[in-house]
Amino acid sequence: MKVSYYPGCSLEGTAREYDESLKAVARNLDVELAELPDWTCCGSSSAHVTSDRLAVSLAARNLILADKAGLDLLVPCAACFQRLKAAEKALKSGVRTAGVKDKYIGSFKIIHPADFIWEKFGEKVIAGKVKKSLEKLNPVCYYGCLITRPPRITDSTNPEDPQSMDEILRSLGAPVKNWSFKTDCCGGNLVLTHTELAKKLIKKIFDMALEAGADSIVVGCPMCHSNLDTRQKEVLQDNGQAYHIPIYYFTELMGLAFGEPGVEKWLNKHLTEAKSLLKQNNLL
Amino acid sequence: MSSIQTHVESISPANGQAAELTELKELNISFCYQCEKCTNGCPLTFAMDIMPHQVIHNLQLGLVEEVVNSDTIWVCASCETCTTRCPNEIDIAHVMDRLRQHSIIRGVKAAHRQAPIFHETFLSSVRRFGRMHELTMAVEYSLRSEGVNGLRKQIRLGLEMMRRGKMKIIPGRWRAGKEVDDIFRTIKRK
Numbered sequence: 001m002k003v004s005y006y007p008g009c010s011l012e013g014t015a016r017e018y019d020e021s022l023k024a025v026a027r028n029l030d031v032e033l034a035e036l037p038d039w040t041c042c043g044s045s046s047a048h049v050t051s052d053r054l055a056v057s058l059a060a061r062n063l064i065l066a067d068k069a070g071l072d073l074l075v076p077c078a079a080c081f082q083r084l085k086a087a088e089k090a091l092k093s094g095v096r097t098a099g100v101k102d103k104y105i106g107s108f109k110i111i112h113p114a115d116f117i118w119e120k121f122g123e124k125v126i127a128g129k130v131k132k133s134l135e136k137l138n139p140v141c142y143y144g145c146l147i148t149r150p151p152r153i154t155d156s157t158n159p160e161d162p163q164s165m166d167e168i169l170r171s172l173g174a175p176v177k178n179w180s181f182k183t184d185c186c187g188g189n190l191v192l193t194h195t196e197l198a199k200k201l202i203k204k205i206f207d208m209a210l211e212a213g214a215d216s217i218v219v220g221c222p223m224c225h226s227n228l229d230t231r232q233k234e235v236l237q238d239n240g241q242a243y244h245i246p247i248y249y250f251t252e253l254m255g256l257a258f259g260e261p262g263v264e265k266w267l268n269k270h271l272t273e274a275k276s277l278l279k280q281n282n283l284l
Numbered sequence: 285m286s287s288i289q290t291h292v293e294s295i296s297p298a299n300g301q302a303a304e305l306t307e308l309k310e311l312n313i314s315f316c317y318q319c320e321k322c323t324n325g326c327p328l329t330f331a332m333d334i335m336p337h338q339v340i341h342n343l344q345l346g347l348v349e350e351v352v353n354s355d356t357i358w359v360c361a362s363c364e365t366c367t368t369r370c371p372n373e374i375d376i377a378h379v380m381d382r383l384r385q386h387s388i389i390r391g392v393k394a395a396h397r398q399a400p401i402f403h404e405t406f407l408s409s410v411r412r413f414g415r416m417h418e419l420t421m422a423v424e425y426s427l428r429s430e431g432v433n434g435l436r437k438q439i440r441l442g443l444e445m446m447r448r449g450k451m452k453i454i455p456g457r458w459r460a461g462k463e464v465d466d467i468f469r470t471i472k473r474k
Contacts, residue, residue: 009415010418012452014450040410040415040460040464044406045403046407049362049384051471052382054407054467054471058464061460098470099463101463145362146364150367150368188363189361190359268448269450271448
């Protein structure tokens with residue numbers, strides 16, 4: 001199976017381990033990721049705050065590249081995913097672009113890898129690839145905002161209680177915990193502009209994960225990962241707390257369960273130590 | 285002046301606001317019946333001066349100035365919970381975007397100036413390189429928002445991320461960079 005791939009800017013930098021682990025998982029599932037040639041930034045959260053037209057146009061340039069490739073488009077970053085979906089809907093309703101030469105047709109589907117993997121492969125195929133069961137881990141899956149919201153843009157069928165990452169993790173053997181914060185907000189870019197506010201939201205997510213009895217949080221978004229992983233130390237210091245919750249991309253845990261050799265290299269990039277929990281459970 | 289008169293005056297928008305109001309009305313704000321689902325689901329109301337349902341109500345009454353100058357529009361994280369839950373399908377998060385766009389044009393108050401600086405720095409990185417380059421963006425943002433002190437605050441985190449290979453050091457240049465610049469130029473002309 002072959003799909004187009006739009007990594008987005010974060011996956012070249014702060015979220016490299018997401019890019020590398022997703023590619024490893026794709027190899028295991030015989031999915032060829034054809035990166036869009038010469039892709040550019042989708043505009044992220046900054047374009048739509050500045051100008052509707054700019055947001056649609058920056059995204060449209062990439063959608064036109066995907067049209068030419070003619071394959072479904074896999075978008076691992078939740079912000080890119082939602083911006084490209086928003087542009088898709090706007091363009092289909094007749095909104096015009098500015099400064100973009102070609103015309104958008106929309107011959108393909110835009111899809112987040114968690115949904116893609118769960119819908120295309122399902123429990124049997126995923127469980128069949130497992131070499132190390134994750135039965136001793138107790139994760140919660142954290143989707144954040146933009147994988148599912150708003151559903152009229154994302155086409156999510158269950159925006160208040162999404163399941164794709166939960167189902168994937170269960171297929172890997174993990175007894176995934178239920179919790180009520182799976183689609184709450186981590187603050188996104190407020191972490192840079194209004195840091196103290198974002199840290200309050202981040203703390204709540206940690207507290208609720210612990211209350212659910214989780215030992216780790218699993219994500220599918222580079223901003224969620226960045227806020228929960230790189231700011232964890234600060235948040236704990238501010239609040240005089242001393243726990244430690246590793247934050248994993250769901251693709252890292254898939255790679256681990258599939259017996260991929262690169263896992264330690266991915267986890268070494270985390271700022272919140274992420275290997276000891278796996279070592280304790282003989283997974284590393 | 286009686287309070288009723290004040291009220292009537294405030295719903296006939298000042299000249300400069302007329303265009304803004306027509307544009308905001310396209311967003312179906314008149315559909316709102318104040319059920320407050322937006323406010324009850326919002327994770328940031330603790331930092332807001334005007335609650336999301338009140339923002340919509342103010343707009344119904346033509347009180348654009350109040351909401352454009354509010355803290356609310358800048359502490360909104362664009363999490364889209366309000367838009368998702370609105371029973372009248374008002375895209376409240378998009379209303380916040382439109383209000384921020386107006387606020388940027390009029391000048392953002394000091395307490396929130398970091399937000400437009402962030403967006404400007406982000407977009408100038410996109411315009412320059414075609415893709416956003418995190419390292420130069422972060423340095424430029426820290427310097428522009430809080431000067432050398434801002435840089436000092438972020439440097440420990442930045443260095444640790446670099447040490448762990450989380451930062452692309454040299455920004456790439458893409459043939460497509462020119463196409464992205466064309467988009468920015470065309471929009472600026474309009």
